[in-house]
Amino acid sequence: MPIPNIIAIDGPAASGKSTLGRRLADSLGYLFFDTGVMYRAVTWGALLRGLQIGDEIVVTYLAETAQIDVRPPSKDDGRACDVLLDGVDITWETRRTDVEASVSPVSAYSGVRQALASQQRRIGLRGRVVMVGRDIGTVVLPEAGLKIYLDASAEERARRRYEEILQRGGQADYAKILAGVRNRDEIDSTRAFSPLRAAEDAIILDSDKLNADEVFAKVEALCR
Numbered sequence: 001m002p003i004p005n006i007i008a009i010d011g012p013a014a015s016g017k018s019t020l021g022r023r024l025a026d027s028l029g030y031l032f033f034d035t036g037v038m039y040r041a042v043t044w045g046a047l048l049r050g051l052q053i054g055d056e057i058v059v060t061y062l063a064e065t066a067q068i069d070v071r072p073p074s075k076d077d078g079r080a081c082d083v084l085l086d087g088v089d090i091t092w093e094t095r096r097t098d099v100e101a102s103v104s105p106v107s108a109y110s111g112v113r114q115a116l117a118s119q120q121r122r123i124g125l126r127g128r129v130v131m132v133g134r135d136i137g138t139v140v141l142p143e144a145g146l147k148i149y150l151d152a153s154a155e156e157r158a159r160r161r162y163e164e165i166l167q168r169g170g171q172a173d174y175a176k177i178l179a180g181v182r183n184r185d186e187i188d189s190t191r192a193f194s195p196l197r198a199a200e201d202a203i204i205l206d207s208d209k210l211n212a213d214e215v216f217a218k219v220e221a222l223c224r
């Protein structure tokens with residue numbers, strides 16, 4: 001069986017999608033594209049401009065007009081890619097806690113989703129891509145040759161985020177992170193437009209039960 005040209009990886013926040021996607025793309029020589037950074041870039045842009053996150057019209061206008069670029073990493077500082085908003089490097093701003101707190105409502109707006117998903121689809125259709133997100137297998141690239149849905153418990157995902165922040169030298173409160181993960185899960189999976197769910201033809205893996213190496217080995221075996 002040939003290696004699938006388009007690989008979609010979906011799942012909730014901090015389930016290990018990006019780690020898996022990046023590693024898989026490296027091993028196949030494919031482009032790695034983490035679509036969450038685009039929703040984060042719009043959210044950061046809205047906060048920077050002092051927009052009301054609850055104002056769907058202005059936030060949607062921003063998503064339709066802002067120039068978001070996602071490029072291979074230009075620095076060796078732990079980033080998976082460079083994220084630029086209107087030419088400015090905002091890679092680390094997209095990981096801020098205020099962005100995390102507002103990104104789910106921003107990504108629930110249908111106009112925001114349409115604007116970003118059409119850019120993602122255009123890039124994905126070029127092929128040789130591993131695209132990671134919430135709706136890649138269901139909406140953005142339903143023709144993907146391999147669809148993975150990577151799941152994990154909220155507790156395990158909060159623990160990973162907590163350790164990631166500490167490793168970067170930041171301060172973190174586990175209980176707050178867990179509450180944030182649960183809140184985002186709730187919004188992401190109950191929103192009206194392209195909610196988080198596994199595609200019918202997705203292979204579901206639980207990363208509570210498998211470590212990162214085991215998840216990677218399973219998915220690589222499915223590809224080759």
Ligand code: DC
Binds near residue numbers: 035036039040
């Ligand atoms: O994967 P992440 O944590 O960087 O995603 C940030 C937010 O973006 C998340 O709350 C859900 C949203 N998102 C989405 O709705 N659709 C995608 N394809 C990717 C992310």
